[in-house]
Amino acid sequence: MRKLAILATLVAAPVLAHHGWSEYDDSRPLKLEGTIEDSGYVHPHGFVRLKTADKSWTVVLAPPTRMQNRGLEKDMLAPGKRAAVMGYPNRNNPEELRAERITVGEKTTELR
Amino acid sequence: MEGGAGFLGWLEMTSLSQAMRFNLWLYPIVEIVHIVGFVTLVGAVAMFDLRVLGFAKVLPVQALGRHLLRWSLAGLVLVVPAGLMMFSAHPHEFLDNRVFQIKLILIAAAGLNALLFHAGVYRSVAGWNSDASAPALAQAQALASLAIWIAVISCGRLLAYT
Numbered sequence: 001m002r003k004l005a006i007l008a009t010l011v012a013a014p015v016l017a018h019h020g021w022s023e024y025d026d027s028r029p030l031k032l033e034g035t036i037e038d039s040g041y042v043h044p045h046g047f048v049r050l051k052t053a054d055k056s057w058t059v060v061l062a063p064p065t066r067m068q069n070r071g072l073e074k075d076m077l078a079p080g081k082r083a084a085v086m087g088y089p090n091r092n093n094p095e096e097l098r099a100e101r102i103t104v105g106e107k108t109t110e111l112r
Numbered sequence: 113m114e115g116g117a118g119f120l121g122w123l124e125m126t127s128l129s130q131a132m133r134f135n136l137w138l139y140p141i142v143e144i145v146h147i148v149g150f151v152t153l154v155g156a157v158a159m160f161d162l163r164v165l166g167f168a169k170v171l172p173v174q175a176l177g178r179h180l181l182r183w184s185l186a187g188l189v190l191v192v193p194a195g196l197m198m199f200s201a202h203p204h205e206f207l208d209n210r211v212f213q214i215k216l217i218l219i220a221a222a223g224l225n226a227l228l229f230h231a232g233v234y235r236s237v238a239g240w241n242s243d244a245s246a247p248a249l250a251q252a253q254a255l256a257s258l259a260i261w262i263a264v265i266s267c268g269r270l271l272a273y274t
Binding site: 040041042043044063064065068 | 132133134135136137138139140198201202272
C-alpha cells in the first residue's frame, strides 16, 4: 500500500502542476475585424495575420485537418479577404490571439 | 515566419519540414508514431522500474530487463525520428519554447539515470535477481526514472494540442 501511495503521488504531481497552463487569457475575450494580410494553412495550427484598425494581429487558428473538416478551406483565408474573429489574447504576446471562431464572408467556423 | 540564417533556417526550408507543415495528413500520422513510440518506451521502462521497486518479486530482474530493454529501444526508434520530424516543422518556435527546453533536459536526465543504473548498481543484480528487495540506490533510481518520464510526458502534453 505504501508503494501505491508513492506512485499515486508521482502521478498526481504533474496533473496538479498542469492546472492553469493556458497562455491565453480567457477572462479577456476579444472580437477583432480586419483584412487578412497573410495566412498559413499549416500544422500544427493554421494562422492568419489580421490587420485591424489599430494593429496587426497574429491569430492562431486550428489544425488544418479540423478546419477542412468544418468547411473552412484554404482559399477562404487568402490575403485580402475580410475576416472577423473572437478569441483570447496571449498573456505574454500582445499581438497574438487564439481564436475560438472565425467568420469569413457569411460563414462562421468554430475552431475548438 | 520561415527560413532565416543558420541550421534552423535551412532545416525549416527542407522539403521534409514543408511537408510536415503543409501536408494535411503527415503531421497527425507522425504524432501517432510519436505516441506509439513513447507508449512502448515509457511503458517498458515503467514496468521495469516497478519490478525494481519490489512489485512482482517472483519475476527475475535480469530476464525481465532483457525483455523490456529491447522494447524500450524499439520505442526509441519510433519516438526520436517522429519527434525530430515535428521539431523540423517549426524549429525556432520549439527551441524558444521553455517547455521544450525543459523537456530536452528531462530526457537527458532520464538517459543519464538509466546509464548510471546499468553501469552502477545493476552490476550486482545477481544478488537481488528474484525474491529479494533491490538495493536502496536501485529503488531510488527506479523512482527517479518514473518521476522523470512522467514529467517528460507532461511537457509533451503541454507542447501539443494547444
